[in-house]
Amino acid sequence: MPIQKVTKEEVINNALLLFKKQGYHRTSMADLAAACGLLKGSFYHYFSGKDALMKEVLDTVHGYFSTKVFPIAFDESLTPRERLEKLIAKQIRVVSNTEGGCLMGNMALETALISDDFIPQMRIFFEEYLQTLTHLYAFQHSPEIAQKLAQQAVVEYEGAWIMVKLTNDYQYLKDVLQRALERFDK
Amino acid sequence: MPIQKVTKEEVINNALLLFKKQGYHRTSMADLAAACGLLKGSFYHYFSGKDALMKEVLDTVHGYFSTKVFPIAFDESLTPRERLEKLIAKQIRVVSNTEGGCLMGNMALETALISDDFIPQMRIFFEEYLQTLTHLYAFQHSPEIAQKLAQQAVVEYEGAWIMVKLTNDYQYLKDVLQRALERFDK
């Protein structure tokens, strides 16, 4: 076996960083390959194309949230309110850890109207996210109100990233967390 | 004297539609020219380049809001609450009138981290927007609370567009308007 410079997981991780920061259309295969120390042609040993790579990146993000973030909502060692705080705080921390904000939101805004390729994955992600928050808010509110509060939290979170990107002021995200908690207690 | 087929204003308007729907990097000069019925080359008679065109588009959007939307907040024939409702409703109606949502938000998310070219214009737009909403909320709240409520309204509005693009469900925007009004009365 020849020497492997990067694993597929590393490629996906590097691609995630670039796609988050630069967006999908602005990021070239050469950019992605260079971030991995490869030439762009070599990239096609791992992926059939740019769109297939993005789909694997989206799957990776989804998988992380499904295993590391959303389950917080069902951790019975915590109160529902503690779970809500831990869940949103963790999401903000994880997503803030690298540049570019929320890949799912970025991609939705960049591609939803010009390509169907990524819509199913993005829709499923946000559906699960909304269901998770609705489950928590339902401890203190009716199902209908809980759903609206979940939608409000997601909408605020995604919008806050736009303002953070523009102003470099992370206070927008801190306020989102605080308000999401205040609305839990009503 | 050659016949001028399209005015500069028409070019800017057509570019606005395309940029809103397809984004900046995905929209080519050929796309823009075709939408105006021009040859690519003719485009550089109007604009020195793609970035200069976008700057004029952003100026046009800013100009529209400065003259047609933001002044609603200072219309003394209406109550402050009526102004708030009219302002947000008008913005939603105007922006929803064509595909693609809010150009300022789209551009902030797409370009803020990879180019300084458009940041000043976008920052000024959102600053004026926040000041306008703060002015209205200040009728019923302290200046500090009013500012936070304004930020919340903007963040919700921009985030709602992400969900609308993804789900085609405009209810997200209607809820933004309703909540912005509820928070006025506290």
Place this chain on the structure above:
DNA sequence: GTCTATAAAACGATAGAC
């Protein structure tokens, strides 16, 4: 020799600019 990760080169298409 066989397999495979990478390099290298080149494809057609399209980008922005003139």
Place this chain on the structure above:
DNA sequence: GTCTATCGTTTTATAGAC
């Protein structure tokens, strides 16, 4: 329309591990 550069992609070649 024409330019040059670069896009995403494909193909061929090389090099090292079995």
